[in-house]
Structure formats: C-alpha cells, structure tokens
Amino acid sequence: MRRSFRIRTVGATVLALALVASACGDDDASGDVPADGPTINVGSTNFGEQLIVGEIYAQAMEAAGYPVETSFNLGSREVVNPALKSGEIDLLVEYTGTLLTFEGGTSTTDSQETYDALADLYSGTGLTVANYTPAQDKNGIVVTGAFADDNGVSSTSDLAAMNGTLVFGGPPECPNREFCLIGLTDVYGLDFAEFKPLDVGGPLTVAALEGGEIDVALLFSSDGVIAAKGFVLLEDDQSLQPADNLVPVLRREIVEAYGQDLIDLLDSVSAKITTAELSELNKRFSLDAEDADVLAKDWLADNGF
Amino acid sequence: MGADPLGAQSIGSRLMEFLGDLAKWFVENWDGSGGYLQRTWEHLQVSGASLIAAAVIAVPLGAWFGHTGRGGFVVVSLVNVGRALPSFGIVALALPLTIWLAKTVPFISSGLGFLPTFAALFALALPPIFTNTYAGVQGVDPEIVEAARGMGITETQVLREVEIPMASPVILTGLRLSAVAVVATAPLGALVAYGGLGRFIIDGFAIQDDVQIVAGALLVALLSVLTEVAFTWSERWFVPSPLRRTAESKDLVLRPVV
C-alpha cells in the first residue's frame, strides 16, 4: 500500500485516556524511573486478547516508570505491521509463527525453532523481539459439541468427508490467510460450500456457530468461549498451524534507548503468561464483559508486578 | 501492487495504477456468490423489503392521521427522534434481539445478517414516509375536501379518491427520501454478517485493500443515485400531471443520510 499511513492522533490520545487511565481503578506511574527517553507507544490489533495483553505490557512498563502511550484497536495485521515498521507504534504483541510467515519466513510447530527464526529474520532490521510467552494462540477450527458427536469428527482432516456441504465462518480476512482458508484448502483439501465473513473470533462468529448458521468456525485456541459453550476444538492433525506463541515485537531504537532492563521487564511478564491464564482472561473479557485494562491490572497484581 | 517506495513514483502515475487496478477489479469480480452482481442483489433485497414494510405501515397511518388532522405532535416528535437515531446503533442493537428471535421462533432460521439489517432500515424508513404522507394529506386544500364531502361520498372515499391522489407528490417524495436513505445505509449490514455492497467496504477495511474499499463505495454511491433517479422518474407514472411541480417544493423532510 503506497499511501501514507497516519494513525489518528486525537483519537489515539483519547483512546489512551479511556483505556489506560480507567475509571474502574486508578493507575499512577510510580517506581524507579529510567533515564528520560522516547515514549513507548503500544499498539494492538482489533480483538480482545490483543487489548488485554497490550494493556498488560503497557501497564507493567508504566508502573516501572517508562513513558507509555497506547494506540489500540487499530485493525488487522495489514494495518499494524506497517505502523510498527514506520514508527507510528513502538511495541506490538504478535504471534511467532503467523508473524514469521507473514514476513516471508518458514515456521514450524516447534516454539523455540519458530522464535529463533523470527529473531534471525529481524536481526539487522529496525525491529527486534523480546522473549516469547509459554502461552500460544493459534487459529482454531471449531465445531459445536453436537456436531462433533453426530458426525464423529475430532480432527480437521475428518471434515474432508463432508466436503461441499459445510458452511465455514470466520474473519473477513480469512480467505487471504495462509493459516485460514488458503491452508485449509491446500493442506487439508477442504472444500466448503460457503464462507461467511463474520468477525475476528467475536460474538458474530460464536452466535453463528451456536445458531447453526455456520457448521465450522474459526476461533482462537486461547479463547475461553470454546470451553464455556461446549464447542470442540478440532485437532490440527496435519500441523497446518505453526507454533504461535505470543511475543512482544518492538522497535530497536526503543531497546537502544532503554537497554536490557526493559527487555528483562518484558521477559519477566511474558514468562508468566500461560495459555490457561490467557484463556481465562479472554473468557472474562468476552463473556463477562470485563474491561481489558481492569483485567490487565488484576493479572499484574496477582502475578506480583 | 505498489512495490515502489514512496518517492519513486509520482502521484499521477500511482493514481493511474490505482485506477487500473480498480478497473481490473470490476472486470474480475462480477460473478459468484461474492461477486458484485450478487451483492447488489442482496443489497436491493434488504432495501426493498424494509422500504415496502415501512410503506405498508406508514402510508395508511400517515394518511389516516393527516385526514383526521390529529397527531401533529406525533409527527414532529417522530421526525426529530427519527433523525436523531444513529443507524449504526440501531443495527447493533437489533442484533441481540434478532438472535434471540431466531432462537425462540422456529421458522426464523438466522438472527444474523438479514434480520438486524432489515430492522434498522425499517426504523430508518418509517419517519420520512409517515411525516410526508401526513403532511401531504393534511395539506390538501380544505375547499376541495369540503367539495368532495358535499358530493356525498364517504370519508374513506374522500381519503382514497381525493386526498391521497392530491397528496401523491408529497407522499412519493417521502418514499423517495426513504428509499435513498435505506440504500445508502444498507452497507452497515455488513457489520452484522449481512452481504450486500457493504461487504466490499467492510472486508476491504479488514485487509486494507483500497481497491476493494473504493470499488464498494462506488457501487453503493451509484446504486444510491440510481434509486433517486428511478423514484424521480416514477413520478411520471404515479402523480397526476398537474401536481408534478409541487413535489420538489414540498421537500419537507430532508433525507436522513445514514
């Protein structure tokens, strides 16, 4: 995309005010203050988990005294990735395997391997990665419990038996994604009767699956809704989905400005984010309608930050 | 697309490239379940359904109120509230209701897509049709109405054979305003899983495909203009010729645009 990309500054500031300085609890930056440096602008894409982890890292940094700003809800990867590279945002929580593939690398199902490849790819560029989290969030092919029982499916390959009859629902960008429709067609040989563009693992997709308007949905493996609704996450038996650990990607100049202390802080936060915890946070966000910033604050408090 | 960094190409050539991509899009995307012919048809379906439903309710009601002369306050309030309701909000609000409806009512198969879009567009179309019909019927020259009564016909006949025909330019204007507003607002349906031309805009936003976004926007704008033109021409068939000029001047309720 050759047009110049600008993030709404007024909107971002107001959003930052609305999301970081929440009314549900006060949150003042205190603690040891590193040397005066550039503001770290934390960005995120547009679904709940991104908001929550974005908040976690942002609040952790702020509590340690770093100057932090947030620009959340920007849009899909096509929006945030250029934003990170151009410096509109400074830090983004990404997913190792999917990001690696997006950047042209080859990902595997091994977390360490994928992470190392990503770190290598970014060496010598303006971006770098901190450590990855134990938590993973992969694309999940999901059906209802009833569907799984009636049709005896437990893995994605099982769906091939019903080619041509099933309706698949997912985010609008799914047909463009290698780990979504493209992969399902190429690797699994699946042929859906119809694809319905819904939302990014949100209420529309869940409602459509529940109501039977779609047979198969794309949700996210760390989404607490799956367990809560008795959905079945089909096994990725052909290993289409790469290892997708969460990883903070940040601009090298930020690291240069603040040094290893910042990386250590991020790593210490990352080490505590497990898939189980992430699922729980996601569930509370989507189903219990709790706020991302409150969830982040509580989680940080519970984990000693 | 656009592999050159910012400085290498002039704005002019980038624009030409974009227009070329746009033209290519129109050539390639007309068919299939996601093609723009299908999407246009979906767009017209939900627009037509909501317009007709609104007219069926609002024309008789408006005519009746206009005939009896009561309810002026209702009219004014309806116009004000109707204009103040954000369509985006209505579409979003309709969703949980229609989802619930689909679960409890057996013959409704889907709470997503068509229903919430229809609900929002119906709400949008009601006020202009109602208020214009009311104003049109009420504004018929009282002498003519009296003369008709004097001829001994019933009240209903007065309404049907005198007042409504005389009010037809204004009524048709109301229908036209609603129709254009509905066609213009239907893209919001893409947010609640409907198809229609809004799909190109919303999906284009999702993957930052400028060509798709602009193509969708162009199609919606075009359809909107065609709707306006179609209704303006239809006056020729529905409105008795001596009354045609009054239609434009009675633009009582400027169309609420989305």
Add this chain to the structure above:
Amino acid sequence: MILAQTNDAFFRWDCVFSHLDDIWAKVLEHLVLTGIALGFGLAISLVLAIIGLRFPKAYPPITWVTGIFYTIPSLALFAFLVPITGFSVLSAEIGLVSYTLLILIRNIVAGIDGVDPAVREAAIGMGYGRRRLFLEIELPLAMPVIIAGLRIAAVTTVGLVTITALIGQGGVGFFILSGLNRFFNTEIILGTGLSVIIAVVLDSALVILQWALTPWARSRSAVV
C-alpha cells in the same frame, strides 16, 4: 439467549457508573467532532451561499456539487477518504462537513430569499448599503430558516459521527462498535442512547439560540 447467559441484566448500570470518566471523554470527543463539522460547514456554506446569491448563475452548480456529496452514502464517503487521508480525524471531518453543506446552503439561500421585499426596499430607501443590508437586515431576518437548517445539520452530523468509529474516531460510536465486538448490550445501548441525547441537547440549544437571536419573532411560534 446468549446474553442472558453472559450478562445477568440487560443493561448494567454499575458498569456505566464505574466508567463515567471514559464516557465523558467520548462524549467530549463526539461534541468536538460535531462542533468542528458544523463550524466549518457553516463557514463554507455562508461563503457559497453568498456567492450563489450574488451570482445567481453560480447557484445551480453549487447545489449540484454539494448535492452529489449528500447523495454519496456516508460509509462510502469515509471509505473513499481512508486510502487518501487515513484513519484520521481529517477523514472524518471531510466527510462530516460535506454532509452539512447542502442543507446549510439551501437554508441560508432560502432564508435570505424569503426576506420580505418590502423590508428590503425600505432599507435601501433609508440608505442602507449592500453590505449593511446583508449583515443587519437580511441575515437576521433569515435567522429562523438558517437555524432550522443548522438544527437538521446538527442532528444528522451527531448520528454520522457514530459511524466514524469504523475509521478510528467515533465519539460515543466507539461504545457501539466495542459492544458489537463482544457480547455487550450495555455498551451498544449506551452508545446509541448517548448519541440521541447529544442530538436532542444540541437541537434544543439551537432552538434557544434562535429564540435569543430573533426577539421580534417571539410572539410567533417557531418553525419545526
């Protein structure tokens, strides 16, 4: 019902009250976006209206061009702008301002045209020059019609601002979008309700303004 399972109540007042700061911030943003649009819209419309009045031949093209903007559906217009001006306040404002132009120009011209010719002649007879005539006679007398147009423009703009949530702005439209992205009725109702309230408040404020600016019309009832 999904929402019965997830939210105990249909509308959660507790969540509203615990977020008053955020809500207020969004309301302010909404008012700012609306205000900028109306301000620029009125300024541009006044200029174009004066041109149209002064050079009657220019009037049809002016209404034609502004009419085109009016016909372009709002989501489509914002969609056109995003590739050029990005997800920014500028994109939102360009769209919002365009929608006010036709209404305001038409009403300003209609208002001025509607001034009683006898009054105009009397003023000229008393020695009023063209500019004084416009500023001190025609414009004040046209106020009711102009403000009627301003009211329509204001209410319409408030509704349109909610849609700008889709391009990163939104004011209280943010709540509608956010509520749509997760199972949250309360947010959607909040966003919609606030939009209506803001529109009604603005409308009333303009009615009061009209009342204040036209003391000679107070004995007659205001036009809708």
